[in-house]
Every structure is written in C-alpha cells, then in structure tokens.
Amino acid sequence: MIFRFLFLFAILLLIELYAFQAVKTVIKVRGLIISYQIISLLLFVIIVYSFTQFDRSIGQTKQTMITMGLLLLVFIPKILVTLVLFSEDVFRVGAGAVNYFIEYDTRADFLPSRRKFISQIGLGIAAIPFLSLIYGMTVGKYNYRVIKQRIFFPDLPDAFDGFTITQISDVHSGSFDNPEKINYAIDLINEQNSDLILFTGDIVNTHAIEMNPWIEAFNRIKSHEFGKFSVLGNHDYGEYVDWPNQAAKDENFREIKALYGKIGFDLLLNQNKKIKKGNDEIAIVGVENWGVHFKKLGDLNKATEGLTAEGFKILMSHDPSHWDAEINKHVKDFHLTLSGHTHGLQFGIEIPGLFKWSPAQYVYNQWAGLYEKAGKYIYVNRGFGFHAYPGRVGIMPEITVIQLKKGEKLA
Structure with missing residues (x-):
C-alpha cells in the first residue's frame, strides 16, 4: 500500500515538474510563475482533501463529482504537456549523447536547452482538453441529442x-x-x-x-x-x-x-x-x-x-x-x-x-x-x-x- 502511494506521488510530482517546466519556458514574468505555483498547490490540496472526505456510507455527491471534474481539468492537460516535453527530453538526451560520445564535442552542454516552441506546442495541445472539459461541465452534460x-x-x-x-x-x-x-x-x-x-x-x-x-x-x-x-x-x-x-x-x-x-x-x-x-x-x-x-x-x-x-x-x-x-x-x-x-x-x-x-x-x-x-x-x-x-x-x-x-x- 505504501509502495503504491509513493509510486503515485512520484508520478504526480513528475507531471507537476514537467508542467512547470513548460510554463517557465514560455512565461518569463516572475509574478505569473509564482501565481501558477500557488494555484497549482492550492488545487492539489483541495483535490486531495476532497477525496479524503469521501464517505462510503453516502456514495457519490455533487461535491465528489465536482472534485472529479477538477481532477480531470487539472491533470489531463498537464499529462499531455508531460508527454510532449518528455518526448523532447528523449531527443535532447539522444542529441547530447551523439555530441559527447560520437562527435566528442565536450565544449557544449550535454543536454541542449529546452526549446520554447516545444513548450508552446505542449501548452497549446493541453488547452484542447482543458477547454473541452469546461465545456462538458457547463454545456455538454445537458446538450441532448x-x-x-x-x-x-x-x-x-x-x-x-x-x-x-x-x-x-x-x-x-x-x-x-x-x-x-x-x-x-x-x-x-x-x-x-x-x-x-x-x-x-x-x-x-x-x-x-x-x-x-x-x-x-x-x-x-x-x-x-x-x-x-x-x-x-x-x-x-x-x-x-x-x-x-x-x-x-x-x-x-x-x-x-x-x-x-x-x-x-x-x-x-x-x-x-x-x-x-x-x-x-x-x-x-x-x-x-x-x-x-x-x-x-x-x-x-x-x-x-x-x-x-x-x-x-x-x-x-x-x-x-x-x-x-x-x-x-x-x-x-x-x-x-x-x-x-x-x-x-x-x-x-x-x-x-x-x-x-x-x-x-x-x-x-x-x-x-x-x-x-x-x-x-x-x-x-x-x-x-x-x-x-x-x-x-x-x-x-x-x-x-x-x-x-x-x-x-x-x-
């Protein structure tokens, strides 16, 4: 049980780090970056607290549904950002290995710097499910066909x-x-x-x-x-x-x-x-x-x-x-x-x-x-x-x- 908890925590931490990297690469205003960190922390605390309050004798309530919606709204976009940036990191490690071990270019940094446009692509892709999930919770759930x-x-x-x-x-x-x-x-x-x-x-x-x-x-x-x-x-x-x-x-x-x-x-x-x-x-x-x-x-x-x-x-x-x-x-x-x-x-x-x-x-x-x-x-x-x-x-x-x-x- 403890191992599973630690594994989940490590995955969530990795997702948060990658999402933060994307934001930091694109946004250079220090106040906005700090605001992002504070909001992310508050949302994480709210989600965790809400799940700990789940009562098996009551079952699903409107509060638990809101929590689930918030969970998806926060983490699905961040997961997509993580996938984009992780793919870039695979390329960066490969490029660094070629430079260092094959071309023997020891003057350059082993890892090339993260490219801004890749972070922009990641955030752009993440915006699609983010906006879609908001639409689903406000309009889609009653959009009868x-x-x-x-x-x-x-x-x-x-x-x-x-x-x-x-x-x-x-x-x-x-x-x-x-x-x-x-x-x-x-x-x-x-x-x-x-x-x-x-x-x-x-x-x-x-x-x-x-x-x-x-x-x-x-x-x-x-x-x-x-x-x-x-x-x-x-x-x-x-x-x-x-x-x-x-x-x-x-x-x-x-x-x-x-x-x-x-x-x-x-x-x-x-x-x-x-x-x-x-x-x-x-x-x-x-x-x-x-x-x-x-x-x-x-x-x-x-x-x-x-x-x-x-x-x-x-x-x-x-x-x-x-x-x-x-x-x-x-x-x-x-x-x-x-x-x-x-x-x-x-x-x-x-x-x-x-x-x-x-x-x-x-x-x-x-x-x-x-x-x-x-x-x-x-x-x-x-x-x-x-x-x-x-x-x-x-x-x-x-x-x-x-x-x-x-x-x-x-x-």
Missing part, C-alpha cells in the same frame, strides 16, 4: 412495419442540478410521438431519494399507445455504498423499484409483455442487470417463459456485455437488444457516419450506437444523465428513436 435509427428485419410482423420506439437510459437523477434542462429533455421525448417507450435502467446513482425532486418532471412523459416499460440498471441495486445493515439496503431497493412505477413505467424483472397490433404481436422482454463486471441477475430463461424461438422479441438488458456473453447464444433468438450502461464514458469523439472513438471501446465491444451480428442487433444508448465526471465531452446525452422496418436492409 435525438438520434434516429431505422432497423430492417425480414421477419418483422406486418402490422409492426414502421413501429417506433423511444429509448432512454442511465438517468442518474442524483447528478441533476438544472430543472429547466431536464424539462427541456422531457419535452424532446414527448415530441417524438413514438408508439412505445423503453427505459433501460439506472434511475438513480444509489439512493431512491435522489429521484424525488424529479418525479414530477418525469411524470410529464406522456402515455405511449403501446406502453412504457423499463428494467433495472447496476446502480439501482445500491451496491456502491456501505449500508448500516442489510435491511436498509433492501428497503432502498424496494423504493427504487417503486420509482419506476411512480413515473408511469412498467418494470420488467425477468419478465415479458406481449404487444399486440392488429392480428400480429411482438414481445418486450426485460431482464434484471447482467454484466461481465457485475452481478449476473438477469435470467433469460425465466424472462422468455411462454415465448417461442420464432416469435419477434425485443430485449431490454442494461449492460451491453450481456449481448456477447449470453444473449446471442440463447436458444430463443432476440431480434433486437436495447442497452445503455457505458455512457460512452461521457468522453470521446464522434463524427456521424465517419468516425467514433472513446476509451469505452477498450472495455466494451458494443459501447454506443447500433451493432449487428448474423442479423441480430443491439443498440447501446449513450445515456440521458451523467455520473462521476459532471459533464460530457464529445459523447452527448441521448434520446433514441428506433423505427422497425420489414424487409432487408437497403444497400
């Missing part, structure tokens, strides 16, 4: 050709701080006029009471002709705090399950509901959370009781890792799976139709948007809310509208 997706199925029942589904996921109501923005997002949901709405879990961060200020807003989600259904997410189980006893944890879980009903959603706990339209029907299947890195509570066998392998099924499973691990191997085929959970890590780059990247892709095979294997599809919603980092950079909060179409996918 309606993403529309059309999916073709050869065996879609005729009556459901053109059927529309709105999906929301990962509300994380305990993170909200702007009623006006939330009501705007609810208006966006209602404007889609979909046939059905599905909510794929994580209504809170941990505690049921987090949702209480927002129940009225979410109750404004209008009734959809074919229903409003939901499943639980990993945060709905209260696993990320220390409870005084099991009874308190169980009570919180009961209250969280009740929250979905309070906002008009039918919570499916390893269950299915058949949706009828004309003479045709499809099944909405909902499982409890199942994740490779979390409790495996989803039960596909129980959830599909009374359903055939041939019947058209839409599955709600919060964690997309379930898709590769179990869903695609199950004897009762699932035409479409809807998930969330990843948030796209709330950080990445997306150019629609051209490029999509996030650190989330190194953890999840399916992390944002639509994926297909052998005619089966999964859609991973990027999330409605935010968690841990109080913002979004590049990966915006999402309201998904999926249209089911009968036939083969057009070229």
Whole structure:
C-alpha cells in the first residue's frame, strides 16, 4: 500500500515538474510563475482533501463529482504537456549523447536547452482538453441529442412495419442540478410521438431519494399507445455504498423499484409483455442487470417463459456485455437488444457516419450506437444523465428513436 502511494506521488510530482517546466519556458514574468505555483498547490490540496472526505456510507455527491471534474481539468492537460516535453527530453538526451560520445564535442552542454516552441506546442495541445472539459461541465452534460435509427428485419410482423420506439437510459437523477434542462429533455421525448417507450435502467446513482425532486418532471412523459416499460440498471441495486445493515439496503431497493412505477413505467424483472397490433404481436422482454463486471441477475430463461424461438422479441438488458456473453447464444433468438450502461464514458469523439472513438471501446465491444451480428442487433444508448465526471465531452446525452422496418436492409 505504501509502495503504491509513493509510486503515485512520484508520478504526480513528475507531471507537476514537467508542467512547470513548460510554463517557465514560455512565461518569463516572475509574478505569473509564482501565481501558477500557488494555484497549482492550492488545487492539489483541495483535490486531495476532497477525496479524503469521501464517505462510503453516502456514495457519490455533487461535491465528489465536482472534485472529479477538477481532477480531470487539472491533470489531463498537464499529462499531455508531460508527454510532449518528455518526448523532447528523449531527443535532447539522444542529441547530447551523439555530441559527447560520437562527435566528442565536450565544449557544449550535454543536454541542449529546452526549446520554447516545444513548450508552446505542449501548452497549446493541453488547452484542447482543458477547454473541452469546461465545456462538458457547463454545456455538454445537458446538450441532448435525438438520434434516429431505422432497423430492417425480414421477419418483422406486418402490422409492426414502421413501429417506433423511444429509448432512454442511465438517468442518474442524483447528478441533476438544472430543472429547466431536464424539462427541456422531457419535452424532446414527448415530441417524438413514438408508439412505445423503453427505459433501460439506472434511475438513480444509489439512493431512491435522489429521484424525488424529479418525479414530477418525469411524470410529464406522456402515455405511449403501446406502453412504457423499463428494467433495472447496476446502480439501482445500491451496491456502491456501505449500508448500516442489510435491511436498509433492501428497503432502498424496494423504493427504487417503486420509482419506476411512480413515473408511469412498467418494470420488467425477468419478465415479458406481449404487444399486440392488429392480428400480429411482438414481445418486450426485460431482464434484471447482467454484466461481465457485475452481478449476473438477469435470467433469460425465466424472462422468455411462454415465448417461442420464432416469435419477434425485443430485449431490454442494461449492460451491453450481456449481448456477447449470453444473449446471442440463447436458444430463443432476440431480434433486437436495447442497452445503455457505458455512457460512452461521457468522453470521446464522434463524427456521424465517419468516425467514433472513446476509451469505452477498450472495455466494451458494443459501447454506443447500433451493432449487428448474423442479423441480430443491439443498440447501446449513450445515456440521458451523467455520473462521476459532471459533464460530457464529445459523447452527448441521448434520446433514441428506433423505427422497425420489414424487409432487408437497403444497400
């Protein structure tokens, strides 16, 4: 434990030294340099102190999210500066070695002086995530996007050709701080006029009471002709705090399950509901959370009781890792799976139709948007809310509208 602490301290010290070198190389005004040192020290003390105050019996609070945002805001730019200057140091050592050992130029300093323009490049690169993180915390976290997706199925029942589904996921109501923005997002949901709405879990961060200020807003989600259904997410189980006893944890879980009903959603706990339209029907299947890195509570066998392998099924499973691990191997085929959970890590780059990247892709095979294997599809919603980092950079909060179409996918 002590070794790890010392190692982390050494890394942070190295990052601070490199960042200071860049500032000192570019800025020659002594007062500004001293101000930079004082501000850096104060921010470091604030971050360390805030983390030491974290209470496992309470879990995430707005203060811990601000601390996380501050941590990223301070150290990600400095890490980038460190990488640029460290690369320069590798060159400087190489050049010095050539001069000293090969050209035998002992009159010159072993290390060439640090070049100002390299420090300027480092600081310029660092400004990009710095400004992006500020944008994410002030604007990006409520910059809702309606993403529309059309999916073709050869065996879609005729009556459901053109059927529309709105999906929301990962509300994380305990993170909200702007009623006006939330009501705007609810208006966006209602404007889609979909046939059905599905909510794929994580209504809170941990505690049921987090949702209480927002129940009225979410109750404004209008009734959809074919229903409003939901499943639980990993945060709905209260696993990320220390409870005084099991009874308190169980009570919180009961209250969280009740929250979905309070906002008009039918919570499916390893269950299915058949949706009828004309003479045709499809099944909405909902499982409890199942994740490779979390409790495996989803039960596909129980959830599909009374359903055939041939019947058209839409599955709600919060964690997309379930898709590769179990869903695609199950004897009762699932035409479409809807998930969330990843948030796209709330950080990445997306150019629609051209490029999509996030650190989330190194953890999840399916992390944002639509994926297909052998005619089966999964859609991973990027999330409605935010968690841990109080913002979004590049990966915006999402309201998904999926249209089911009968036939083969057009070229």
